[in-house]
Amino acid sequence: MRRRQPKQKHSQWELCPTTRPRRSVFMYSLSKYLVLTCLSLLVLTWTYRQADACTPLPPEVKWSYPAEDATDIPTNAAIFIGMNNGSGGFNATLKNDKGEEIKITSEAVGSVTIYTPESVLAANTKYTFECDSCYQNEQNKKGYSFTTGDKEDTTADTYTGATEVTYVTKAAVTTPAGPCDSVHPELYIFTIKGDPQPNATAYELTLEGKGAQLRSNTSEFTVSVTAADYVGKETCFVINAFYPNGKKDTNTKKVCVTPQKQVVDEKSTEEKGTTNDGGTTNDGGTTNDGDTPKTGCGCNQAPSEIPVFFGLMALFFLALPRLRKA
Known part of the structure; x- marks a missing residue:
């Protein structure tokens, strides 16, 4: 009598030497498709975020x-134009009206240009100032x-x-903390104030x-300098006023301060300086200066959380076939 061969046991993945169960093939293909889709969306989202992070x-x-x-503008007036981006x-x-x-x-410093007519303007006359580049927006x-x-x-x-x-x-x-942060060395940020002239x-x-x-059209300024260039050196500033006729006052009064090397963290130490008339002020307290945005950039877009979401989705679908095996 011929002896019956014992049946071989197969796992659910080994029913056929060259194929997998139909359901398994479907899930495997679906997971690959979704993973590729998620990775593509990650790349697109990151590219979009980088492009819109800081636009001029x-x-x-x-x-x-x-x-x-x-x-009723003075006939000897100059024209002052203050721009937004330096x-x-x-x-x-x-x-003129004809x-x-x-x-x-013209003469410019920073974002302010003074346009001075070469002759006195006619009285009681309408004038038109045109500057195509000033009004691009x-x-x-x-x-x-x-x-x-x-x-x-x-x-x-009399200023x-x-x-x-x-x-x-x-x-x-x-290392910038966000797309709108500037990379810079240690800085001294000076704030200089003057009395307003009516x-x-x-x-x-x-x-x-x-x-x-x-x-500026105000008598308060903020200017940043590289700390290494000014540490321990007396640093002095002068504020002058311009009048409607375009002329600048002749005052030479200085305000000075000698910046010191300091250990800095998230809070920056503030120190007040001296005026050239001998008056001194006490040391100030502390202030949190925050992040300085890139100059001339529109940095108002919040960081996107979409890449994190799609990253988690991709990890889930990568793990799905292994979960079914188990």
């Missing part, structure tokens, strides 16, 4: 003198108009200048030994 701000006029549609010195034209062009000269606008009065500006040179300087020490940043149209900050640094 388009030029935009933040303030001007004369103001738009202003009247740009300045754009070409511009000035025309369309005749008035010759002007505004549709169908090239400039603005103002109307003169019948008098010249005769403001007396008292800067009154106070303080600084904070900002730790170096070598008749001033603009102010200019000068760093002694370095020349004019900034202009």
